[in-house]
Amino acid sequence: MRHRSATPNRHQALERAQRVLTGHRTADPALSVSAAPPPSVRRRRRSSAVIDVRDVRKTYQMGDIAVHALQGVSMRIERGEYVAIMGTSGSGKSTLMNILGCLDVPTSGTYLLNGSDVRDVDEDTLSDLRNRYIGFVFQSFNLIPRTRALANVELPLAYAGVNRTERRRAAMAALDEVGLADRVGHVSSELSGGQQQRVAIARALVTNPALILADEPTGNLDTVSGDEVLGIFARLSDEGRTVILITHEDEVATHARRVIRIRDGQIIADEQPAAEGAPR
Ligand code: ADP
Numbered sequence: 009m010r011h012r013s014a015t016p017n018r019h020q021a022l023e024r025a026q027r028v029l030t031g032h033r034t035a036d037p038a039l040s041v042s043a044a045p046p047p048s049v050r051r052r053r054r055s056s057a058v059i060d061v062r063d064v065r066k067t068y069q070m071g072d073i074a075v076h077a078l079q080g081v082s083m084r085i086e087r088g089e090y091v092a093i094m095g096t097s098g099s100g101k102s103t104l105m106n107i108l109g110c111l112d113v114p115t116s117g118t119y120l121l122n123g124s125d126v127r128d129v130d131e132d133t134l135s136d137l138r139n140r141y142i143g144f145v146f147q148s149f150n151l152i153p154r155t156r157a158l159a160n161v162e163l164p165l166a167y168a169g170v171n172r173t174e175r176r177r178a179a180m181a182a183l184d185e186v187g188l189a190d191r192v193g194h195v196s197s198e199l200s201g202g203q204q205q206r207v208a209i210a211r212a213l214v215t216n217p218a219l220i221l222a223d224e225p226t227g228n229l230d231t232v233s234g235d236e237v238l239g240i241f242a243r244l245s246d247e248g249r250t251v252i253l254i255t256h257e258d259e260v261a262t263h264a265r266r267v268i269r270i271r272d273g274q275i276i277a278d279e280q281p282a283a284e285g286a287p288r
């Protein structure tokens with residue numbers, strides 16, 4: 009992760025991120041600005057999807073050996089969808105998530121996020137996109153040790169330059185949303201695994217992201233805590249957020265509306281098992 013500093017460039021980057029975010033209609037009015045996207049945000053290939061991946065390949069070079077982690081993945085995910093990406097260990101799920109979250113770039117192929125080709129977006133703008141638009145949840149929680157839940161949740165807002173009072177208010181609200189209003193002063197070692205993951209979800213939510221990316225979020229949890237976490241994702245989906253849940257467990261995938269199966273870096277199935285007809 010690159011070093012951040014409060015330079016005039018950073019202000020411009022924030023504005024560019026805002027424009028990328030609002031290149032198309034957003035469900036969240038807080039993310040909306042009326043300005044039209046500037047010519048610098050090129051949108052040669054138009055797309056209304058939140059996520060539009062076209063023939064994406066990712067090859068890791070390990071000395072003489074090329075590991076083909078993604079071998080031509082194409083998919084579209086529309087705003088408000090709740091999608092599980094399923095596959096066994098080593099199938100390329102985390103590689104795909106890293107690309108969707110703009111944490112890594114494809115070796116070849118195209119990724120349009122909200123209609124903008126991420127290749128056309130500079131690194132400052134991308135880091136603001138990650139911070140403001142995407143909420144990440146990982147298997148291993150990734151909380152800062154010896155730091156209170158409240159401070160962990162405030163962190164993304166500190167990066168975004170939000171003032172202290174507003175940070176506190178938003179962090180309290182996010183912790184309340186995951187049922188931890190009574191644990192805000194606890195450090196990680198004083199929390200159960202399930203509670204730590206809920207703090208991590210609060211941290212992902214505090215910037216009010218439109219897109220949630222979760223990589224094996226229940227992988228380290230017992231069934232009860234895992235169900236609590238999945239209950240939170242279901243609620244976030246009901247609120248209209250786009251949720252992408254990566255898992256290797258069938259049981260977990262059944263919580264999503266759509267299941268994309270990946271094997272050896274390729275999509276082998278894309279199904280909507282519980283098409284209840286209730287439009288979102
Ligand atoms: P999953 O998340 O489904 O378990 P990954 O995306 O982590 O799968 O890995 C897909 C393949 O790419 C695996 O063969 C893995 O060993 C390889 N791989 C993942 N990350 C790297 C990396 N940074 N360097 C080299 N190989 C990697």
Ligand code: MG
Pocket residue numbers: 101102103
């Ligand atoms: Mg993985």
